[in-house]
Amino acid sequence: MRSTRAITIHRPEELSESLRRAWHRAMDESPDYANPFLAPEFTLGVGRYRTGARVAVLHDDGEAVGFFPYERTVYGVGRAIGLGLSDCQALVHRPGVTWEPTELLRACGLSVFEFDHLVERQKPFGPYVTGTFASPVLDLKPAEGDYAAWLRATYPGLARTTLKKERRLGRDAGEMRFVHDERDPAVLRTLMRWKSAQYRRTGRMDRFSKPWIVNLVDHLFQVREDHFTGVLSVVYAGDRPVAAHFGPRSRTVSAAWFTAYDPGFGYYSPGLLMHLRMAWAAGRDGVTLMDMGRGDKEYKDWLKTRELRVAEGFAVRPHPVAAVHRLWRRPVRGLRNTVLAHPRLREPADRLLKTVGSLRASLPARPAGEGARAR
Template sequence: MDIDVYRPGELSAADRAAWTALQSKAHLQGSPGLANPFLSPEFTLAVGRYRRGVRIAVVRERDEPVAFLPYQRTAAGVGRAVGLGISDAQGLVHRPGFTWDARELLRSCGLAVWEFDHLVEEQGPFESDASRGFPSPVLDVDQGYETYLAQLRKRSPKFTRTTLAKERRLHRAASEVRYVHDERDPAVLRTLMGWKSAQYRRTGRSDRFAHQWISGLVRQLFHTRSDSFAGILSVLYADGKPVAAHFGLRTERVLACWFPAYDPEYATYSPGLILHLRMAEAAAADGIAYLDLGRGHKEYKDSLKTRELTVSEGWVTRRHPIAALHRVRRVPVRALRNAVVTRPELFEPADRFLKKVGKIRTVPSVTVKPTKT
């Protein structure tokens, strides 16, 4: 087994094609999670335009590429999954039956540690070092939208009935309601990013789009299109203007949900939920097998899902002082975050507090004019 490490711009067209071929056949070979867009070469190459230290390890057997590991590294040898913090799928893209020694791979990459927070299934040598797994809800449409809708009516009758009733109300209230599955107008993407930034601030969360590299990455992926990968902007319009939108990434069989948001003025119609149903319908017609809603507990995800995948977080380490220091620094942070997120008695008060902070942050500033003396 030979391992070569490349910078994004050094990866050959042949290697990119081999990487894509492994993804396109993954569902036939028992590893459908490897088809996730966040594991595509296009995502790694796009991140490489905005973040330093992006590398791709290519594992070869008899001069043929059999596995690809994208990662980011620091000069000290600390490695992270590409796009850690915004990527919803991470791991080694490999051929069926391929096995590897995790620490040998790290040594060849010059890494003391490799950290992940959305490790997909079927990653045995990495999974042994995962600290815990988390559910990642999925919406299956491989049997067609009508089949999915029938399952949804059976599993979540009240949710389905209410959402479809709100859609009918929106149609009655607006002169025109239409859905565009693949909107190509960059102005609408800017609208979505503005909504999402406001939502982050309103709920007391960190505004991801305040980071120039994330905004640049999303714009880059919006313009990235091939037969096997594309950035998809889906939009629900009412009265000629967008009222809900979502930007995600697509491979041949998977639509990864990423950034959904809506116009708060239309909140009474639940336009985000209507949008997700229309996305499911269009994705089914487009040959998509499932929509990956991403890790994280949200009520709407629980209502829409048909099943759950499992993603894991943790790190693989070698016996190295850098790895030990990294664990000492990161373990308390992760433990505290996970304790809050996974326990309702802690999460709900924390969520309320963040929303209060968000209200303070979004109160418009008042200019006080000096008084005359």
């Protein structure tokens, strides 16, 4: 095992071209780190709008061999970069590199580091994991075959019903067409409005009420690099967008992120249709894995070919702030996970959120992106 001899701290925008290339090399050398949320481009995007974004670079004999992106908040509390938005988190490193968590936190000026989608094989953080969770994925060439063929063989009823609804959508509302990589920013704004309304309707926190998230999505939409590309996919009926998805992809991994649709077309299952079309198009474009993200959803159970595991927890070093933060945050996470894990609790909680959402929806909503300003 290699041992790390030095750790340097950088703001994302300070990373040199050679450091970015070394980060990309670490991604390429391990399939565990091929996820676009682990690319430097995602950290650079977050760093444009989050002043506490930092990257710790691990060096071995002067060579950059590991990259640890994080956000530093007040009193030395650290969070995984984009916590609450990122569906994959890790210290990205070359094979054989190891580290000591308390030394890493000390170098970063952190008393605690919170994560909720940590790559399972991050063994040095193992003692600090409080729970692991399923993250469904789609192998777009399962067993070296075709994903569409696999789905038809595994869920023939689902495939037939979805295709039937697709044909009916074309008859009722205009010819159905799918654009895998739409470049019209107006459609991205439509997606954000739909998603904002969905959050309000279901009682969830409206992410697009936060200007920095709107700005981040706008920025990532423009990024078109080898290891990170922002992809907007759209289902149209005639010239009218019916459903849309925006998310990042790397060379081989596509991440499901923000999906929404026009509620007036709910009968046609446009969200499911969107994910099927995305999977087929991404597979043709060289993607081998679609990561659906942690969370129990019926459509994920239908579409997945297998599951990865992601971890949540708190890496700490002896410090009063770490003790206080853990005492405050851990019960909140534990209660949430208990509710999500038990249908008897989850269903009443979901009904309550929808009731709150219906009350919230009766209030005037600020359009997604209002007040947001690019830097």
